[in-house]
Amino acid sequence: MVSNPSKARADLHAWRERQPDNFFTSDRQLARLLRATLGEARFTAHEAHFTAFGAVCAGALDAAAIVNNRTGNEPQLDRWSALGERTEAVAHHPSYHDCGRHIYEDGEVIAAYADPAANARALALFYLSSHAGEAGHNCPVACTAGVAKALAAEGSAALKARWLPGVLTARYAERLDGAQFVTEIQGGSDVGLNAVTATPDGEAFGTTRWRITGEKWFCSNSDADLILMTARVAGHGTRGLGLFLVPRLLEDGVVNDFAVRRLKDKIGTRSMPSAEIDFNGAVGYAVGPVDQGFRTLMAQVINTSRLYNTVGTVGIARRARLVAQAYAESRVAFGQPIARFPLVQEMIARMRAAGQAVLAGAMRLAHHLDREERGELTEAERAWLRVGTNLAKMRSCQHSHRVVLTAIETLGGNGAIETFSVLPRLLRDNVVYENWEGTHNTLIAQTHRDFAKHRLHEPFLAVLRRDMTTGDAALDAALKPAREALDRAEDALGHILTHPDPGVAALMLRPHAERLGDALFAAAYAQDLLTEGDPTRRAAELDVLTVFVDEHLRVARPDPDEATAARFARIMALQD
Ligand SMILES: Cc1cc2nc3c(=O)[nH]c(=O)nc-3n(C[C@H](O)[C@H](O)[C@H](O)COP(=O)(O)OP(=O)(O)OC[C@H]3O[C@@H](n4cnc5c(N)ncnc54)[C@H](O)[C@@H]3O)c2cc1C
Numbered sequence: 001m002v003s004n005p006s007k008a009r010a011d012l013h014a015w016r017e018r019q020p021d022n023f024f025t026s027d028r029q030l031a032r033l034l035r036a037t038l039g040e041a042r043f044t045a046h047e048a049h050f051t052a053f054g055a056v057c058a059g060a061l062d063a064a065a066i067v068n069n070r071t072g073n074e075p076q077l078d079r080w081s082a083l084g085e086r087t088e089a090v091a092h093h094p095s096y097h098d099c100g101r102h103i104y105e106d107g108e109v110i111a112a113y114a115d116p117a118a119n120a121r122a123l124a125l126f127y128l129s130s131h132a133g134e135a136g137h138n139c140p141v142a143c144t145a146g147v148a149k150a151l152a153a154e155g156s157a158a159l160k161a162r163w164l165p166g167v168l169t170a171r172y173a174e175r176l177d178g179a180q181f182v183t184e185i186q187g188g189s190d191v192g193l194n195a196v197t198a199t200p201d202g203e204a205f206g207t208t209r210w211r212i213t214g215e216k217w218f219c220s221n222s223d224a225d226l227i228l229m230t231a232r233v234a235g236h237g238t239r240g241l242g243l244f245l246v247p248r249l250l251e252d253g254v255v256n257d258f259a260v261r262r263l264k265d266k267i268g269t270r271s272m273p274s275a276e277i278d279f280n281g282a283v284g285y286a287v288g289p290v291d292q293g294f295r296t297l298m299a300q301v302i303n304t305s306r307l308y309n310t311v312g313t314v315g316i317a318r319r320a321r322l323v324a325q326a327y328a329e330s331r332v333a334f335g336q337p338i339a340r341f342p343l344v345q346e347m348i349a350r351m352r353a354a355g356q357a358v359l360a361g362a363m364r365l366a367h368h369l370d371r372e373e374r375g376e377l378t379e380a381e382r383a384w385l386r387v388g389t390n391l392a393k394m395r396s397c398q399h400s401h402r403v404v405l406t407a408i409e410t411l412g413g414n415g416a417i418e419t420f421s422v423l424p425r426l427l428r429d430n431v432v433y434e435n436w437e438g439t440h441n442t443l444i445a446q447t448h449r450d451f452a453k454h455r456l457h458e459p460f461l462a463v464l465r466r467d468m469t470t471g472d473a474a475l476d477a478a479l480k481p482a483r484e485a486l487d488r489a490e491d492a493l494g495h496i497l498t499h500p501d502p503g504v505a506a507l508m509l510r511p512h513a514e515r516l517g518d519a520l521f522a523a524a525y526a527q528d529l530l531t532e533g534d535p536t537r538r539a540a541e542l543d544v545l546t547v548f549v550d551e552h553l554r555v556a557r558p559d560p561d562e563a564t565a566a567r568f569a570r571i572m573a574l575q576d
Contacts, residue, residue: 011330018326023131024054026576027318028537029356029528030124033363036531037120037370046121049108050128056106057128062422064098065135068271069425075273077263088248088260090223090273096136099271101172103129103137110141110177111170113148117370119304120363123311127359130315131322133422134429136271139436140177140221142308146301147178147228150243153300154288156206159245163226179224180301181277185217189442191230191294192238196279198231204285210244211281220436222260222275224248230297231279233290243293243301244284257282268428302437303386306393307365309437313400314358316426316433320400321351322576323421324407331412338410345568346560347406352571353548354399356541360528361392361521380459387450387460391517394443397434398514404430441506444513448506452497461490464516467523474539475526478546482522485515485553518552540574543567 020026034050035043067073073093081087103109107129112122122145130138148167151160166176187193196214203209212231219227227246234240250256261276288296325348328339338344368385371377377385404427408415411423418424434440451457464486468479489512496512499505525545532538547567551557558564 008332011332015327015330018329019058019322020576021058022051022054023057023128023319024050026054026322028576029359029541030127032531033360033528034120034124036528037363037367042121050124053107053125054128056102057131061099061102061106061129061135062132064095064102065132065271066422068093068095068099068136069133074270075263077260077273077275079260086255086259088223088255088258090263092136093271096271097172099132099136103135103141104172104175105170108170110144110148110175111168113145114168117373119307119369119373120366123307123362123366126308127311127315127318127362130312131319133316133319133426134269134272134312134432138308138312139269139272140179140224142305142312143180143221143224143228144178144226145308146180146304147226147245149304150228150287150296150300151245154243154296155245156285158205159207159285159287162205163245163247167226176225177221179219179221179227180305181216181219181227181229182297183218184215188218189439191241192236194230194232194241196229196231198233198242198244198284198290201283207286208290210242210284210286210290212244212246212279212284213281214279216277216279218264218274218436219260219277220269220272220274222263222273222277228287228297228301229284230293231284233293238294239291241293241297242290243287243296245287246279246282246284250283266432268425268430268432270428303389304369305437306389307362307369309433310358310362310365310389310392310396313397313430313433314355314362316430317351317355317358317396317400317403320404320407320423320426321348321355323423324348324351324410325572327411327414328572339572342565342568344410345565345572347410349544349547349568349571350551351403351406352574353544353551354403356544357518357521357525357548358392358396358399360525361388362396364520364524364527365389365392380463383456383459384463387447387456388517388520390438390443390447390450391513391520393437394440395514395517395521397430398440400430401427401434444510445502445506447513448496448502448509451493451509452502452505457490457493457497460516461486464519464523467527468519470526470530472526472530474542475529475545478542478549479522479526481549481554482519485519488512488555489516515553518548522549522553540570543571544574547571 076091078089078091107125109125112118151164169175198210198212201209201211225248229244230241232240233242257280259278264274328344331338365388408423414420415423468483492512496505496508529538529541
């Protein structure tokens, strides 16, 4: 064959052209999930906004995130003003603020919370913005959602009146964004080791004012307007921790009493500043009872941010697959587009299966969080939501990690090049997502406690079983391996949950916990497909569900045969 560099370069232009210019209108599954979750009337009311934001995310936001992440454009610590006043500020490249305007103003990702039970809508918007990776603001958005919820649920009336309107505004320049500082150098998973202290110092805003002293080791969005942080008011362990709202500026406009030591040089999420901070008697206000701080943190903040994490990583996964799929359709090797090779079709099919199953699970969790906030959940569904949120956080970022690696592999050498595509940055951002809001081990240990101590596996499995019976013969047949995985898990739990050593028990739980998370995704995807009105499309996506179930829920992944090859080929040809 004659070598033709111009043709190869033209093919790369075609690759760029093939990628969607709107992440919403190109995503039939998201629209289907939103119709089912929001209801037809609410979906219709918001459809134009989703459409507009989908275009922003694929266009202006993506372009600004690329510029913001270039070497030299990262945030810089800027502790003092020109006149020698302490600011503890961060200097950002203008592209950082472009990203922020797109996310907060165009996206209304936080303003969405002005409506009650707005999680599904807000998280769908967040999913779209996460196609651009962390983009400097997606972690802060998750933190700000937590601040909004904690304030609304547990803040005094005066605290709410003072800060909630600023938190919920869609105007970027006026917004008050949030941060969550929990981790200290001696422990992130073991929060009970927190040593930062809080001492009472009078009354303000209808609650006790406190002085916060000590060092926090990981402080993302370090220049946030409102910090929600843990500090010790008494004793040992998590019981002695309070939760405090620490404003960046005091009421007289002076910077609160904290000092930023340095910004961390991170593997990912590099356009968002993460710092080490000393609190030197900083003013804070209790959010909720101070002897219940850890409980408030988990209920209002961490559970929300774990769901954000799940949605953020599935946004990353879809973007990676879109890049890889367009590349496979454009790149020619050995005389044909690489998309025609069954081995490449397998890669695309597996990426797609993981992304679609996880998205269905994430939106089902978001929908149930809305129902929880409306007081509609049964006790069993509340257990499903609690356990499912933890398992989904763990599995979503594990799936995304593999999806991005597979996408990088699809691009060959070009996949490894920072300036060629978004993929290297997505991988680096995803590594951070895997760590924060609870490592995989922490989530398994918590699931073990929830099962062994609170018997939550019983209602969790009951709801999962219910969701796995769709009444559609083809879907129920596709889910058979998932139901069998549930049976195996239930059998194993009898032994695991009575094991005297919780460490060994957690080890034995891990494979089942992973499969339970995947079973939740598979069941949610089947429920999603029930709402697909076009029978041809439903049959086509049944292939996608089958690939997910075969890979993640069977005891042994079946060896591929001609039928497998035909299925991968059909998925390769499936439009989004
Ligand atoms: C870029 C970045 C930004 C961050 N931003 C913030 C922030 O804004 N606010 C904040 O509070 N934190 C933040 N974190 C911290 C993050 O939440 C913690 O790193 C995480 O919770 C883990 O804590 P650790 O680093 O202390 O690890 P450790 O808790 O020391 O864990 C080390 C290892 O031991 C394992 N392990 C721990 N306990 C157990 C157990 N019981 N069983 C089995 N294995 C166990 C863990 O899974 C992990 O693999 C950030 C982290 C990063 C990387």
